Amino acid sequence: MKKTIAIVLMMVLVLTGCASKEKSEFTVGVLNWGEHPALNASLDGMVKGLEEAGVSGRIKVEVKNANEDASNATIIASQFVSEKVDLIYAIATPSAQIALTAVEGTNIPVIFSAVSDAKAAGLVENIAKPEGNITGVSDLPPLEKQVKLMQEMLPEMKTIGILFNTSEVNSQNQIIEVKEIAQGLGLSVLEKGVSNASEIASAATQVATDSDALFIVNDNMIATATGLVVEQALKQNKPVFMAEDGQFDQGIFASDSVSYFNLGKIAGVMIKEILIDGKNIADIPVQTSDDTELSVSKEMAEKLGIEIPQSILERAAVR
Template sequence: MVSRKRLLALISTVVLSTILFMSCSESTKSTNKSNKIKIGVTQIAEHPALDASRKGFVDALASKGFNDGKNLEIDYQNAQGEIATAQTIAQNFVSQKKDMIFAIATPSAQAAFNSTKNIPILITAVTDPLKAGLVKDLSKTETNIAGTSDAAPIEKQLNLLKTLVPNAKNVGVLYNTSEANSEIQVAQVKEIGKKLGLEIVIAGVTNVNEIPQAFSSISGKIDAMYTITDNTIVSGMPILATKAIEKKIPIIGAEEGQINGGGLATEGIDYYKLGFQTGLMAVDVLNGKNIKDMPIETLKETQLVINEDTAKKLNIAIPDELKSKAKIVKGGN
């Protein structure tokens, strides 16, 4: 028979071994979890251009072996157009100690930058990071930010407007008065429009619901419209396009999503490619590159996109020369 003293010793050994085993298991789980790189994605609003840039970013990471659910933990948050919500999202990412923040559009980028100067922030769909106060230099940011600008080729797009609507003299522009990104673009459109002999008629909104009224206020004064990369206006593009078509007013957009939403045409950038380019920059940061030494990049390639259904509704004949090199889309309104 085993003595009581020996029995107690055996029980103690078993209990100790079990505790050590459980501790090791928990430690392993914790280590495995901490090995995942945590990336917080903050997006100001949901619309095709910004969604495409997010997909491009994630795909670029995956192309280099960084996969969500494996060695990455991506936390996607959408502010639904609310700047205060974007600020809360950014602050939460900081308190959650994310390893990187991917900020889509100017308000989200500004909210992230205001919340941390330590966590690397990759940005995209920001028209002018310098004027937005995000970087000190476009060629070497000297801050915890790098990424891509979606600055539209405005002059090329207004020339497209003159080609498709040759009699246009007055061009309407709607914008969100609270977006710094939009104010910058409106100033650029006015300057370039003047050079091209176009009078720019502007109207401001603060949310999507104000778009119909703002459009009505200028519709009798304009021959065509140009839509900038304003997140509020882009979100309300189906509404705006329907109203414009009713009044036989063609819309030239700053990017393809606006044309899919019912605009007539654009010579714009591909937001998926822009996001992919940003994702490759994120890979460089994850591999040890100093973000302060990185530039703000732009996408040089543009794509001509024409909405054939919209052209028919507006009775606009697309020149064969343009049609032969364009991406033709349909629907949207």
């Protein structure tokens, strides 16, 4: 009799285990750091990635926006953990860092996007094999290509001006790389850090005055204020280049940008692999995309009195 009961219990446990693996519906909590085109494109791309993978009907997406506020992001991440979502999709570095802290002690995986340097941000120790409960997609821009673009369009340029958020480690690492690239090309870099949005206008004026062109790296605070930076730069008749083209229509002169929509699609595939296919997140490397889109503004060229080189016109989308 005891042997029979033991066998029955074992069968129940096996069947219960099978049922859990055959879960038909999942919930993804999306923690978006803020409202600007690149981050929104990362969200739209993820949704499209799920659709193209044929699993959107099985995955509910719950989106919450932190409005670039760490306290809001912390509350949202905690809510997702309390709700026991199946996965958190964190858009931008601060969101990913906060989400990773929130899921500590749980088995909730985190997929990030719009993170330039996951290792420097403390998200993973190994890009190729994260070995943790987090992985995702890097938006690290092709900085050498971007600096060479600036030099090609402005042959007389000597100094590149860069604004950055002093609390965003991604920005600081990009500046270090830009400096190394610039030095190799005989250029100098003037950097100016800000700690809050109220400092951007005066900082932009100072940098525009003392440089030949401004370059906006992947920095959430500065990207959100693109229009303000352009406004100050135009007063000094200086062009503004950008690492991503989500804010292009706010007065950017040129950009050779990765597609955040495509990065989001890659993240969508990762989510499908983890939730539907049962793949171990620790075995999924942080991914990047080498595809870029070169855009140049004819309107800004005319406004600044800059002639766009034929070599650029032949390969760029003129907007």
